[in-house]
Amino acid sequence: MYFKVAKKNFYNALSVAARAISTFSPLPAFSGIKIDAKEDCLVLTGSDSDVSIQTKLVKSEDCNLEIRDMGSIVIEAKYILEIVRKINADEIEFEVIDGCSTKISGNTAEFRINGMRANEYPAIDFSKPKECFTMEEDILRRIILQTSFATSDKETRPVLTGVNFACDGTTLNCVATDSYRLAKKTIEIKESLNFNITVPAKSLQEVVKTLEDEGEVEIAVNDKKAQFIINDTIVQTRLIDGVYPETNRLIPLTFDYELTIDAKDLLDAIDRASFIKNDGVSVIKFSLSEDECVLSSKSVEVGSSTEVLNSASFVGNRLEISCNGRYVFDAIKALSGSLVKFSLCGEMKPFIIQSVDDASVLQLVLPVRTYA
Amino acid sequence: MYFKVAKKNFYNALSVAARAISTFSPLPAFSGIKIDAKEDCLVLTGSDSDVSIQTKLVKSEDCNLEIRDMGSIVIEAKYILEIVRKINADEIEFEVIDGCSTKISGNTAEFRINGMRANEYPAIDFSKPKECFTMEEDILRRIILQTSFATSDKETRPVLTGVNFACDGTTLNCVATDSYRLAKKTIEIKESLNFNITVPAKSLQEVVKTLEDEGEVEIAVNDKKAQFIINDTIVQTRLIDGVYPETNRLIPLTFDYELTIDAKDLLDAIDRASFIKNDGVSVIKFSLSEDECVLSSKSVEVGSSTEVLNSASFVGNRLEISCNGRYVFDAIKALSGSLVKFSLCGEMKPFIIQSVDDASVLQLVLPVRTYA
Known part of the structure; x- marks a missing residue:
């Protein structure tokens, strides 16, 4: 096995895998x-058994790939x-010498x-x-960023550690919930x-990192796995077993x-109060009235x-409602636009x-009872 | 106790303390x-008992300090x-209400x-x-950065965890060693x-952070403590007990x-090989001769x-010498100038x-024996 390749392209492909x-x-x-090393390309594969990434480096003028011996x-x-990143050369030579020992060299440096x-x-x-469909990479990025933060980080109900993608006809609903809050796109x-x-939230993080600024992503699914195909890269993930809870009835109308x-303004105000913890x-x-909206927090310790909240405007009778500040913060962060509406x-x-x-996009938060 | 002060100046002074x-x-x-809060200034003090920092915020046009009640x-x-950093106001009001409960407010936000x-x-x-002397802040910064990395991080010989400052007349020798390497300025x-x-290396790190770009620092010492006085800030540190070893005889002439x-070139080459560890x-x-200088490393695993090393030039008979790559790397990093000389x-x-x-500045490194 022997090939030569441009350092930059090889490093980028290695980083993806x-x-x-x-x-x-x-x-x-x-x-x-x-x-x-195949006849006309390098195929690089990385995996942790849950997520597997395969990326191809195809012969092109850009990557200067020359494969002398396949293997x-x-x-x-x-x-x-580490070697490819730090090597001080535009071109890397890669050679397997006796089954296992591999020589990687560039400029005056040589590694075995x-x-x-x-x-x-x-x-x-x-x-x-x-089952296969396509969407803009940017739309998939937004789906993931606007939902996956609301997944559960506890393994007690494994199905809640993933984002549910449910398609019925041409409508795709993407839902995440940890049972205290819910995000739906x-x-x-x-x-x-x-x-x-x-799909496990962890796998979706890898998908986001692989997405490029523009272009399309192809998504292929069956009941065992999902593939996200971005140019010459496949991100493949196992799915989470179990029936995802019916969440529609939780959302008030x-x-x-x-x-x-x-x-x-609200993000800053929540952030300022975030060190006050119980x-x-x-x-x-929130102490809300049509005259004044006030945000407060309290801890005995x-x-x-x-x-x-000077920029707030409220319609309705006087209302006091308490909740986890982090949940509201995350929910607003995940929304686009400068103005948000609480219903x-x-x-x-x-x-x-x-x-x-x-x-x-819809973000739902459950209030908490306070005794203060 | 009540004062008003510009947020920026108050925050900077709090960060120092x-x-x-x-x-x-x-x-x-x-x-x-x-x-x-004194008559004409705020005095802020922070300490972990080893290092104590006291900084003054004196009334000036810049800091807009107004002290109504001392305390x-x-x-x-x-x-x-956290409060002062995140508060959305140019001016902070600070008021102690009943001995302990303190109101800090700015703009529409109020904290107790x-x-x-x-x-x-x-x-x-x-x-x-x-015993008191002065030097340029930049010189003290260089003394600390060029020596303190060579102190020991093990508590077995406490005296080696500090930098020794020895003054005999007008010559100040600053030495650090962990017994495998030594730095001397x-x-x-x-x-x-x-x-x-x-002086404990840890304290010197705090001194470096407090130093400004230019100006003088006053250093005052006795056998119990050292003070580094930078404008309105005093960094005070305990000293390490015990006699510092006589290091002059270790340095070959x-x-x-x-x-x-x-x-x-050498830093990059050492860095490239740094993942090969035993x-x-x-x-x-280093395999050195007047014809060629080669850097190598090896690990069975x-x-x-x-x-x-193309930029190297060597004078002397053929020599092979091995050492901890990290020590050479740190030593060269601490030197200024683009060309270094090994004797x-x-x-x-x-x-x-x-x-x-x-x-x-002189950096000394002990070689190691290899059996490869």
Whole structure:
């Protein structure tokens, strides 16, 4: 196995494949990147068994790829990334010398690294599932950023650690909830499909990192796995087993109160009060009336804060409602637009936060009871 | 106690005092900043008992300080820093309401924080020691950065965890060693003094952070403490007890070999090989001759590297010498100038690294034996 390749392109491709690799590999082989030198391309594979990333470096003028001997080898990801990043040369030579020992050289520096045989690397099936649709990369990025933060980080109900993608015809609903808050994004797709899958939030983070500024992403799903295909890269993830809870009935449809406020003003105010915690949680209280909107928080140990929200306008009877400040903060952060609208039903009823400019995303937060 | 002050100046002064505060305070009071409102200034004090910082905010047009009621209070450092940093106002109002409860307000936001009584804060003696001299802030910064990295991080010989400042007349020798390497900087001072003190490296880090771009620093020492006085700020540190070892006899005076090399080239080459470790240590080997200088490293587990050092020139017989790559890297980093000179005596003898432009700093490294 022997090839020459432009350092920059090789490094970028290695970085993409390495993203799937976890610091604590379930198998020793999974700490490595599998490098296949084929007739006209290099195929680089990284995996932690949940997420697998395969990326191709195809012969082109840009990457100067020259493959003299085909073959496969697995090299510890951290070593090869370090070598290729730091080597002071435009071109890298890569040669497997006797089955495992691999020579990587550029300019006056030469490294010999102990690799692993490719047949010790688990076989990963990258075949493409049947249900397949496309969307703009930027739309997928927004779906993930606007929902995945609301997934649960506890393994007690595994299905809540993922984002549910449910498609019935051309409407795709993307929902995440940890049972205290919920984020939902709805978009229309071109294809008419029928599926209901839950993708681990962790896998979606890797998808976001792989997305480029523009272009399309192809998404292919079956009941076992989902593939996100971005140019020459496939990010493949297992799905979370189990039926995702029916969340529609949680979302109220009629409201008695409405608060409109500048998003940045409210984020700043919540942030200012965030150090006032009770048992590690920053609980904020909105005291709302048509005359004045006040945000306050209190902790016996630390002290208290009060702030008049000058940019707020409120419609409805006097209302006091308390909730986890972090949840409101995350929810507003995930919305676009400068003005946000809270739609409320009462002191202890879930409320909705939306951008006034974009009805495709909905954030729901459950209030908490306070005794202050 | 009541004062008004410009947010920016108050925040900057709080940040300076807070630097002395450690996350794990030996005393609860030491997690706070003591704020004394005097007739014409605020005095802010932070301490972890080893290092204490006192900074003054004197009435001036810039800081808009207005003191209505004098008094003292201790406020948890993390809370007051967070409040003052995030408050959306140019001016902060600060008022102690009933002995402990403190109101801090700006714009539409108001905080009430539970403070601690000033008499619970340990008395710290900031009186100025007698032996006193001055130097440019930049010179002190260079002394610290060029020596303190070589101190020991092990508490087995406490005296080695500090930098030794020894003054005999107008020559000040600053030495740090962990017994495997040594850094020494020599400067001339204007005053003629006689002292020998060892300052904890950790305290010197706080001094560096407090130094400004230009101006003078006054240093006052006795056998108990050292003070670094920078404008309105005093950084005071305890000293390390114990006799500092006599290090002069360790430094060779005659040499048989000399290697001159571009500092950046060598740093890059060492960095490239740094992932090749044996028991966590990256050992590098120089193979030096007048024809060719080669840097190599080897590990049974990882593999090996070899690199020809094109910018090197060597005078002397053929020599192979191995050492901890990190030590050479740190030593060169601490030198100024683009060209460095290694003066060597033999395979197992300590060698010296100096900048060809600056003889005031000397870095000494002990070689290691390799069996490869």
